[in-house]
Amino acid sequence: MTTPTVRASSIEEHLEATREARLQSYREFLRIPSISALPAHGPDVRRAAAWLADALRAAGVEHVAVEETAGPHPVVYGDSLRAAGAPTVLIYGHYDVQPVDPLDLWTSPPFEPVIDGDRILARGAADDKGQVHAHVMAAQAILATRDRFPVNVRYVFEGSEESGSEGLDWWLTEHRDRLAADVAIISDTGFFEGNLPAITVSLRxxxxxxxxxxxxxxxxxxxxxxxxxxxxxxxxxxxxxxxxxxxxxxxxxxxxxxxVALTEDERASLAALPFDEVAYRDSINLAALVGEAGYSTLERRATRxxxxxxxxxxxxxxxxxxxxxxxxxxxxxxxxxxxxxxxxxxxxxxxxxxxxxxxxxxxxxxxxxxxxRPSLMRTDSPYARAAARALEATFGRVPVFTREGGSIPVAASFQSILGQPVVLLGFTQPHENAHAPNEWMDLRNYEGAIRTIVRTLEEIAQIDPDGVEQPGAGG
Ligand SMILES: [Zn+2]
Structure with a gap:
């Protein structure tokens, strides 16, 4: 494998120089009301798909296409397979968004993005357009400063995630061979309490x-x-x-x-997370938290x-x-x-x-x-370790491995249909109001996401895919 040719400017210099244009593009993407659950917004979902396909092409990604699934909304696919011998990374996010009601609780119109200090406020700012956009901007920064990616990449951006991923399993099955990759990176999760960088290792x-x-x-x-x-x-x-x-x-x-029962080690690492149970309880105005006997609140909300x-x-x-x-x-x-x-x-x-x-x-x-289906990822996989090193290098803090109480069924689909290990590398802050009024993304997390993605791909380029154990539960 040869090292990619590095052009004059570094990726960081490129990112510094293009910040305004990037925010402009992010806002443009957020203005498209791609609500997948409401049939009236079907044309908007398609408009968002076309916008995203154009952005991938402009970044230099190849074979970009808007592809039909068995459901109402298309998938946006693109790839760049020029790193012979290096691992192949499949990157997943979704460009559809949740409905916006109750509208009267928004402090500004949900599809007119507002920047307020370090926050950008709009439906989809965090879940998941902000994260999809960070991937596209990482691709742009890499291809503007080098002649190719350090690894092979495939982008799969879904338009039905918020309405049950209808038709996606069919599309994955149909194109299984074409979607071959050594690892799938899903960016649709977030950091832990206190904006602590995190890699999610299980989903319910x-x-x-x-x-x-x-x-x-x-x-x-x-x-x-x-x-x-x-x-x-x-x-x-x-x-x-x-x-x-x-x-x-x-x-x-x-x-x-x-x-699958928690191991003693897993229970100990969950207990070590900086989780403020009283603040969690007070934030929902309850006098007491209740649940299954013998398990902590954190265990009950994510592992049981x-x-x-x-x-x-x-x-x-x-x-x-x-x-x-x-x-x-x-x-x-x-x-x-x-x-x-x-x-x-x-x-x-x-x-x-x-x-x-x-x-x-x-x-x-x-x-x-x-x-x-639920899913469980290995914390000891070299891909999860690569993402962890990239997070630490970018945010200056050692990431924690967390478990998510919610569901991302596509994670199980990548594992079972494509046979790919999954790394859940997400960048939103806790309490970012995903699915609620006044959704926001912290622009420092967004900018950090772009750098982390670049570093993760560079780290994965060092892994010999043939030496990696294939997926399975555990870790
Ligand atoms: Zn999402």
């Missing part, structure tokens, strides 16, 4: 179900029928109450069977599975009184899952248990509303 998955309890064909008079028939609302309450014990343990048989009712409805909800036995009752129930739980298997176990405990006299059905 999700199982989502609806429980429907149906009695008579219409509401019944509780005077004429009370005491003689099953009440669907009472029956649903009985079912829900049986799903979880007072110790916070989920009672569905077999629920914990595949859960959960079961929560997300919605519950039945019967009379108007003002005053109405003496009825409701005809039906419903609940939306979801579980956050951890490695190696499978959402389909967990759904089947939940369904079997609900059917078993369903009180007589009503029809109980459980429907699968979808979900995503």
């Amino acid at each position: 998955g999700l199982m989502y179900a609806q429980i429907d309890v149906v009695g008579s064909t219409s509401d019944l008079h509780s005077g004429g029928y009370g005491g003689a028939v099953q009440n669907p609302a009472n029956a649903l309450a009985t079912i829900i109450a049986a799903l979880k014990g007072p110790d916070g343990r989920i009672r569905v048989p077999g629920f914990y069977d595949e859960v 599975p959960t079961l929560d009712v997300n919605g519950l409805w039945s019967g009379f909800q108007g003002e005053g009184t109405k003496t009825i036995i409701p005809a039906h009752a419903h609940a939306k129930v979801s579980c956050r899952l951890v490695a190696d739980q499978d959402p389909r298997v967990i759904f089947e176990r939940l369904r079997a248990f609900v059917e078993e405990i369903a009180p007589p006299g009503a029809t109980v059905t459980v429907r699968d509303l979808g979900g995503g």
Whole structure:
């Protein structure tokens, strides 16, 4: 492998000289309201894809194309494969954004970016356009100062992440050979409390179900029928109450069977994180934190599975009184899952248990509303170590390995469909209001992201991909 030719100016000089133009471009990207969940914004999602494809081309990335998936929104692909013998890195981010309501809580219009001190405020500033833009700017800086990347790179930027990644697994499967890489870097996470650089090593998955309890064909008079028939609302309450014990343990048989237990070392490193439990509690105005017995708050929110009712409805909800036995009752129930739980298997176990405990006299059905697999990455992989060194060199602090309570199902897809180890290298600050009004990105994190990405690719160029163990759970 030959060393890339370095042009006169260094990457840092280039980045210094282009800062204003970069912010201008970042703002332009943020102005496109690419809300993937709302069909009315479909054309905007496509406009964002075209904008991004142009930006990749302008940076010098090759084979750039806007490609259809099996879902409504396209993927933006591009690559540069000129580093013979060096590892290939697949870089993932998403250019779609969350809806903006409630709009009246925004201090400025969500698609008119405002820079306030070190913050840029707009929908997508952090999740995930800011991070996607940092990757494009890193590519531009590298190719403006050298004749090629230090590694081979493939960019996969998705347009459906905020609406369930519909059609992406199909696209990944269809193009599996073309997407071959030694590692996937996903930039859709953030730093730890105190803006401490972090690499996320696990993500929770999700199982989502609806429980429907149906009695008579219409509401019944509780005077004429009370005491003689099953009440669907009472029956649903009985079912829900049986799903979880007072110790916070989920009672569905077999629920914990595949859960990978934390090692003592992992528990110790989680306990060592600078997590302020009181501030966490106070930030949501609660008097107490509760959950599964035997685990710390940090363990419960990121390394243990959960079961929560997300919605519950039945019967009379108007003002005053109405003496009825409701005809039906419903609940939306979801579980956050951890490695190696499978959402389909967990759904089947939940369904079997609900059917078993369903009180007589009503029809109980459980429907699968979808979900995503959890994932667990190795902290000892040379790729994670390379990213950690790059973070430390840029931000001057040793990064921590953290576990995320949320879900990025695509991480499991890269592992299972493409067989690639995943490094979750994200740059947002905690409390950046992703998915909420007044989303922001700290411009120091954004600028640091660009430098970290450049350094990570340089670090990975030193790795011999043939000497790396292939992915699997652990670490
Ligand atoms: Zn995201």
